[in-house]
Amino acid sequence: MQFTKITAMAILAYTAQAAPYWNHPGSGEHATGTTTSVYVASSTSSSVAAASSTAAPPAPAAPTGLSKTAQILLADTRVDGINNVLKDNKDFVFDFNAGRPAASIGKGGQIVAANRKTFPALTGQNIGMAVGFIGPCGFNTPHIHNRATELLIVTKGRVMSEMVIENGVNNAEGKPRNVANEIKEFQMTPFFQGSIHSQFNPDCTDAVFIAPQSNDDFGVSQVANNFLALNGNTISATFDNFFDGAQIDEFKSKVSINVALGVEECLKKCNISKRSL
Structure with a gap:
């Protein structure tokens, strides 16, 4: 099979999508479990970075009418408890x-x-x-x-x-x-x-x-x-x-x-x- 310019572009695009963005030299980003970024090569002399995001939806708001302690205990994660309940730095004093x-x-x-x-x-x-x-x-x-x-x-x-x-x-x-x-x-x-x-x-x-x-x-x-x-x-x-x-x-x-x-x-x-x- 003769490789054409279009075929080469398709292969480059596929392999770039299969690799996390932090594998690209010079990238300061890090791959996480909820976000995947890809670096796609262009057929032109200039390269273009494209990112696709699958970020998790925002955490539900903390329940009202409960003490802060109860809200933290009911939070899905410790991060949610801090972000939704302990919002003021004074909460830590x-x-x-x-x-x-x-x-x-x-x-x-x-x-x-x-x-x-x-x-x-x-x-x-x-x-x-x-x-x-x-x-x-x-x-x-x-x-x-x-x-x-x-x-x-x-x-x-x-x-x-x-x-x-x-x-x-x-x-x-x-x-x-x-x-x-x-x-x-x-x-x-x-x-x-x-x-x-x-x-x-x-x-x-x-x-x-x-x-x-x-x-x-x-x-x-x-x-x-x-x-x-x-x-x-x-x-x-x-x-x-x-x-x-x-x-x-x-x-x-x-x-x-x-x-x-x-x-x-x-x-x-x-x-x-x-x-x-």
Whole structure:
């Protein structure tokens, strides 16, 4: 078969369409899964670039009437969640100072939590943060984090930390081991997921700590409050009937929601009046 000029042009056009555009020397473009560009040779002395696009349709608009967190969770992809929900650069900044008025406040301090509800940008990132502002003699009562391990870093003052890990972690006497430490400024300690732990400020000045969490919905369960939510008979049996029903009801009403004043020695040192039950 004799090759003609028209035949040569057809072969060049076919082979050019079969190759991605980024194979052409000097091209700055890159092939993707949704767009195919081709470089077509011309029969004339000048070359012409032609592109055919099969771009995906735009993502549907984010549902209305839902929180930003819910919208991100319902988005088809993380890209859609960012483009349709986290549209403002300020969506990626969390101000712990601004969060203090709405945070849980106890008698001796305040804990401000950045989780996927309060800071939607964390949704799906498996990380969160809590900042504790603990007043003089303030005591962050024993609690657990249901879904996260915590790293506590003291940034101001010092705190006395305690952690009871789980059944079977015992001391030399065979009793549950209490991992107790003094954590000074810019020192750190871990609190394992599910462990019972607490923090106490033994000084007459404020203490501040930051606490990264390994979950964007880390959760918190105050041990005393939630234990006392059990049936009175269950509580009495646990303590070998040390409490009667009336005492249990009275004690339930006296437990602080979050951070409580405690430790008599500190109260005396700082001239803080002790609260009565």
